[in-house]
Amino acid sequence: MKEQKKKKRRKSYRKPVKWPFLLLMMTVFQIICALQIHMNGTQEKTTTLVVVFAVYITVEWVYFLVCGGFLHRKSFEIELIAFFLTGIGLTLTTSVYPDKAYTQLAAVMLGILVFSVMLWILGDINRVTKLRMPVAILAVLALAVTLVIGTDINGAKNWIILGDGVLSIQTSELVKVAFVFVGAATLEYLQSTRSLTKYILFAGVCIGCLFLMRDFGTALIFFFTFIVMAFLRSGDIKTLFLICATAVLGGAGVLTFKPHVAKRFETYRHVWENATGSGYQQVQLLIYSVSGGLFGLGIGNGKLRYVYAATEDLAFGMVCEEFGIIIAMTVLLTFVSLVVYSIRYARAARSSFYSIAALAASSLLLFQAALHVFGVTDLLPWTGVTLPFISRGGSSMMCCWGLAAFIKAIDVHTYKRYDKIGQS
């Protein structure tokens, strides 16, 4: 009996997800969220609430109907995860910042567009090879332009604001996608060039620009991604140690000779001593995320929402307080599982480009999530990076969906043209 049960379980475990069922569950989840927002009255305009959720749910269904029903794609796990996390973010934004709901919805749609376009680009390896150089130049140019005309918000000069604040872009987020795109390469390219010089130069320029903008969180993420990619490209531990040692020495040097940089991190490990000053946000987060308990207080019942930047820099706390720690931990587990998935699939990928890109993209997401969570909980210096997919922000949303496309592309089954005969 037990044996049979075990077998049954193993069998159901082996089946791929059926998207209509899970999508239906997801829709119910989002409708319940919308209902709760409505009942708590945190979003006063009912039309906004209805429009935002109706449009988002429609987009989900259209995407899955087109890809599943029309294009006959088979695996949908990555999209389901991305749509679900984005839905949580959208719920929080709609509830906490009622007037910014439409902006966030537009950002989400752009993100999904980026995802679809990226998937199309990644379909053909020749196209990818041709595009690498222009993308690298564009990325460096974008960062350089930001450095010149960027606007300083919250101590980091990484925003380009166009048309009196109608459109604000955080270029460093968009460059993340380009960084992964340029860093990955096909095996024959890796084997004919063999040295990392060009890539180190490109990464150095990017990270240097970010440092000059004083966007240390993103600089750290870029550096980590760079280490991952450099290792995947060369397998050369010695050079990597050298680079790490240089970076640590450089960082220590900057902290000693430029005290104003060190000042940004002075509350690290001392938030409770500055509970009303510079450590205010983190202290509030630590208190309120605990008060959420296992199952959360329900959307709209939390207190953390009144703290500045609640759905951006403190998004993890918001999830903890209003959705509960179980959901928050499951979300983090999902980021870990994306990395494990990329590692497992790396050998079966169509080209080393896909393996490197997927692994770099998933570890970038994981590292960013870790930096966010450990930053706000004061285990690491707080750098104000966003929680992928959940935090509010247009550029960051597009970046996350763009990176998800890399993870999706590692699976050969993503592209129908590789199993044409199955239909005939």
Added chain:
Amino acid sequence: MDAFLTQFDYLVRYVLTAFAVFILLRCVFSLFRLRPRREVMATLTNLADDSEIEIENWETSIGRSRSCDIALRKYNTVSRFHAVLALRKEGWFIFDTESKTGVYVNGEQIRRSQQIADGDTIAFGNAVMKFHSNGYGVDSENTEGGEVTDFTNAARLVNLADNSAFYLRTSCLIGRGRHCNICLPMRGIEDEHAEIYMSRDGWMVADLHTQSGTYLNGELVFGAYALYDGDIISVGEYSFMFRE
């Protein structure tokens, strides 16, 4: 009404948590549902000693270095990183990665890359190999009236004994009879033993009321079962892996 709303507000958090955990974990488990198995996609036969090298990756590096996938350590005319053999959309390609002695396909030196076909002879320095593609990347344009088909990811049965692949079209009969698509002249297998066919829900396997039965992943098949990538179908002493 008020009481209902309070109850709703109270209960909804458990419902949301249950839904969220179910959706996310279902997706995560589904991501890991099978280890991406690899098959022999092509073989290189070393003409010097007739030894076969099996190629299981889409991209394979060839060279004298230990870190190459195919390490030709005994040949001193092979560069450390000599060439890359890659399967692309159009078929198999060989790339010369700036080797000293060059890569020759059928006796002619290639410049940077060249498409290769089944049966071509490829020389890396003084290591000479014959290339056989195992049904992958084969362009059947010439044989099937202009229809371009790529077998790379098609639904197929892989015989686990010798790794040979049988490509599935609409339905496939397995049995002892000569008219069967896969003919297995063995005792214990009936004339028409099992059928694999395409239904609305994807590929299915059906046992055709046999004595010895058909097994799917070690489980006896009653009626028809759905097939998923990596499933193992056993008929008599034979085992096939279903791939799609």
